[in-house]
Amino acid sequence: MNMSGTRRWWRGACVVALLLSVVLAGCSRKNDRDSDGGPNIDAGVDVGVGPDVNVDGGAEESTPVYTPPPPTTSTPDPTEEAFQSVSVGSCLPVYMTGHGSEWSHSMPPDPVSCSSSYGGLVQVTGVVGSSSECGTGTGHTSWSYYGDSGETTLCLERVWVPRYCILAEGDGNGGVASLGTFTAVDCDADRIPQEYDYVLVVSAVYQAPANANADHCRQSAYDSRQYWSLLVNEDATLVCFTTTS
Numbered sequence: 336m337n338m339s340g341t342r343r344w345w346r347g348a349c350v351v352a353l354l355l356s357v358v359l360a361g362c363s364r365k366n367d368r369d370s371d372g373g374p375n376i377d378a379g380v381d382v383g384v385g386p387d388v389n390v391d392g393g394a395e396e397s398t399p400v401y402t403p404p405p406p407t408t409s410t411p412d413p414t415e416e417a418f419q420s421v422s423v424g425s426c427l428p429v430y431m432t433g434h435g436s437e438w439s440h441s442m443p444p445d446p447v448s449c450s451s452s453y454g455g456l457v458q459v460t461g462v463v464g465s466s467s468e469c470g471t472g473t474g475h476t477s478w479s480y481y482g483d484s485g486e487t488t489l490c491l492e493r494v495w496v497p498r499y500c501i502l503a504e505g506d507g508n509g510g511v512a513s514l515g516t517f518t519a520v521d522c523d524a525d526r527i528p529q530e531y532d533y534v535l536v537v538s539a540v541y542q543a544p545a546n547a548n549a550d551h552c553r554q555s556a557y558d559s560r561q562y563w564s565l566l567v568n569e570d571a572t573l574v575c576f577t578t579t580s
Contacts, residue, residue: 415482417442421459421489429478430455430519433502433528438478439519443489454499455519461490474567474574476517493517493567495540495574500524503563503576505532511563514576522579535563535576543573552577 421427425446430439439455449458461469466477469490479488493516500522502515511533520527520534527534543566544551552562552575565574 409483412482414442414480415484415487418480418482418487418489419462421462422446423459423462425449426451426456426458426494427491428453428456430457431515431517433515433518433520433531435530442480443478449494452496452499454496454521455517456494456496457491457517458494459489460492461488463488463490472567472569473565474516491517495537495567495572497537497540500534500536500579501576502527502531503533503535504530511535514563514565516565534579536579537574538562538577539575541573541575543571547573549575551575 421443426449427443428447428451429444431437432439447453447456449456460475463469464486466479466486466488469475469477469488470492474493474495476491476493477488478491479486481487500520502518502520503511504513504515506512514535515531518531522534522536524534538552541547541551547564547566547570549562549564551573552564553560560577563576565576566572567574
């Protein structure tokens with residue numbers, strides 16, 4: 336190669352080198368603009384526009400639904416139900432044992448005929464909410480129970496049955512101070528509650544005469560037994576008692 340050809344070859348090489356440097360510098364500037372936050376637009380269709388938006392009217396809020404609590408149920412009280420189910424006018428075979436205010440049953444038993452022969456028999460004259468609503472005369476008492484719904488009281492009147500026995504308190508001198516008018520006891524009992532001293536038998540039940548008293552209880556002029564008496568049913572009935580011996 337002559338000198339002229341050599342110079343042309345170097346000039347061509349220089350031009351190619353210059354073009355390569357320009358191209359490389361342009362690519363570098365493009366990369367710098369991308370990394371510096373310049374416009375870098377993704378022409379695809381999946382464009383992120385922030386949080387999901389409900390275009391039908393905004394985000395829908397759920398409304399709390401009130402759920403009522405389950406109804407409370409109380410355990411049935413059989414004793415309260417027994418007291419409340421008693422009918423006025425019915426007769427119950429119950430009596431007081433002589434031990435304080437204890438009754439022979441913890442709850443009213445099934446009713447029986449009012450003409451039954453029971454040692455302890457009472458007729459229900461009222462089913463009320465307080466013992467103050469019951470009669471307080473001789474032969475009247477009340478029997479109460481306190482349950483979930485309050486007080487239930489049975490107003491009671493003794494049904495006197497001849498030849499059955501009651502308890503009595505002594506007066507300290509061989510006589511009787513008071514009668515356990517709602518008690519009942521075996522007429523042949525060997526032991527009785529310590530609050531009492533005697534067992535008396537109902538000897539008779541009469542329609543009371545005028546000015547009735549224990550003297551009207553004697554069976555005859557020769558009857559020497561000692562008697563005690565009660566006037567019940569607004570003094571219309573005379574109940575006579577004597578000792579069992």
